[in-house]
Amino acid sequence: MTQQGTLGIAVIGTGKMGADHVRRINDVISGARVAAVVDIDEARAKAAADSAEGCRAFTDPAAAMAAPGVDAVLIASPGPAHEAALLSAFERDLPVLCEKPLTPDSASALRVLEAEQKLGHRRVQVGFMRRYDSEFMKLKALLASGELGRPLMLHCRHRNASVHSYFTTEMLISDAVVHEMDQSRWLLEQEITAVTVLKPTPSADAPEGLSDPQLVIFETSGGALVNVEMFASCGFGYQVQAEAVCERGTARVGDAHGMLVNRPGTWGGEIAPDFVARFEEAYDREVQAWVDATRRGEVVGPSTWDGYAAAAVCEAGLRAQKTGERTAVEMIERPALYR
Numbered sequence: 001m002t003q004q005g006t007l008g009i010a011v012i013g014t015g016k017m018g019a020d021h022v023r024r025i026n027d028v029i030s031g032a033r034v035a036a037v038v039d040i041d042e043a044r045a046k047a048a049a050d051s052a053e054g055c056r057a058f059t060d061p062a063a064a065m066a067a068p069g070v071d072a073v074l075i076a077s078p079g080p081a082h083e084a085a086l087l088s089a090f091e092r093d094l095p096v097l098c099e100k101p102l103t104p105d106s107a108s109a110l111r112v113l114e115a116e117q118k119l120g121h122r123r124v125q126v127g128f129m130r131r132y133d134s135e136f137m138k139l140k141a142l143l144a145s146g147e148l149g150r151p152l153m154l155h156c157r158h159r160n161a162s163v164h165s166y167f168t169t170e171m172l173i174s175d176a177v178v179h180e181m182d183q184s185r186w187l188l189e190q191e192i193t194a195v196t197v198l199k200p201t202p203s204a205d206a207p208e209g210l211s212d213p214q215l216v217i218f219e220t221s222g223g224a225l226v227n228v229e230m231f232a233s234c235g236f237g238y239q240v241q242a243e244a245v246c247e248r249g250t251a252r253v254g255d256a257h258g259m260l261v262n263r264p265g266t267w268g269g270e271i272a273p274d275f276v277a278r279f280e281e282a283y284d285r286e287v288q289a290w291v292d293a294t295r296r297g298e299v300v301g302p303s304t305w306d307g308y309a310a311a312a313v314c315e316a317g318l319r320a321q322k323t324g325e326r327t328a329v330e331m332i333e334r335p336a337l338y339r
């Protein structure tokens with residue numbers, strides 16, 4: 001860290017999310033600067049480096065982590081690249097904000113979990129940003145207060161206007177529904193014990209080969225049920241909604257982000273085009289919380305354990321997606337470091 005305590009961050013992956021985080025660190029949050037950017041696409045890394053004074057561009061994450069002025073790492077490369085970047089960061093004992101998913105499968109998530117335990121202290125905050133969204137934070141507080149009684153069910157909708165060209169049917173679970181896996185564990189304070197995936201005839205407008213939409217059902221350790229409509233190519237915008245049905249009432253978030261307008265003959269609001277617009281404030285809060293905690297020498301937020309737990313549920317979800325059968329989630333016991 002500099003004398004003023006400004007955190008020098010290496011941002012790994014400067015695509016849609018990484019570039020947005022670079023902008024956020026440069027222009028929105030306090031206490032940090034982008035010291036290095038990394039992308040396997042050299043031109044993209046250079047373009048991102050140009051946006052911040054004194055920022056250097058790299059194509060190799062390990063080289064960026066070794067560069068002078070790098071105190072912490074923000075990983076925003078695609079999920080399959082996360083494990084290698086996390087293990088490199090652990091070699092240098094650097095604090096990490098890792099975009100979700102921690103890793104796309106349970107075996108690699110377990111390797112990361114074991115490597116962090118060998119360090120002997122937590123180093124990772126996982127980018128499950130819904131925990132930092134003001135609407136979801138209100139829902140969490142209401143459920144935790146017990147005012148509505150025990151949550152019995154969660155009805156969730158997760159709609160993307162479109163997805164990257166490299167998006168696969170499996171990624172509907174491991175890259176998208178992974179949010180609802182973490183959200184459900186967090187809101188209900190229960191583990192997910194089984195997953196069922198149902199697939200209607202795909203939308204004629206879905207990209208070739210993508211089985212989209214899908215209906216995913218979780219059973220939880222406390223006997224609650226969660227259903228998730230995942231529609232990755234709905235075309236009309238970005239929507240993330242959740243309704244908790246409890247013993248003495250219901251609570252719902254995500255219906256209208258922003259203004260509701262009455263016009264002759266119509267009533268309604270706007271639909272965000274994508275996650276960058278819908279969750280802008282949540283990302284700001286998330287990255288600021290990480291920077292502040294890191295500067296205090298602390299680790300807060302969703303942990304490597306939460307990332308592993310979601311990966312274990314994904315693994316069951318991917319099997320359920322293939323077989324059409326209810327699939328039990330297999331997880332190790334929570335290690336002492338995460339209790």
Ligand SMILES: NC(=O)c1ccc[n+]([C@@H]2O[C@H](COP(=O)([O-])OP(=O)(O)OC[C@H]3O[C@@H](n4cnc5c(N)ncnc54)[C@H](O)[C@@H]3O)[C@@H](O)[C@H]2O)c1
Nearest residue numbers: 013014015016017018039040041076077078079081099100
């Ligand atoms: N929290 C959220 O709401 C949210 C939203 C979008 C994406 N994400 C996550 O962020 C990550 C990136 O997603 P995206 O939409 O920005 O993808 P993207 O494809 O737009 O960008 C990924 C970038 O990483 C680069 N890259 C690939 N492999 C790399 C490697 N080994 N080292 C360094 N760079 C590498 C690519 O060249 C590309 O520029 C994913 O983990 C994704 O799940 C999270």
Ligand SMILES: O[C@H]1[C@H](O)[C@@H](O)[C@H](O)[C@@H](O)[C@H]1O
Nearest residue numbers: 100160163175176177179275
């Ligand atoms: O990587 C993105 C991101 O995590 C979004 O928040 C989610 O809505 C998309 O489905 C996913 O592909």
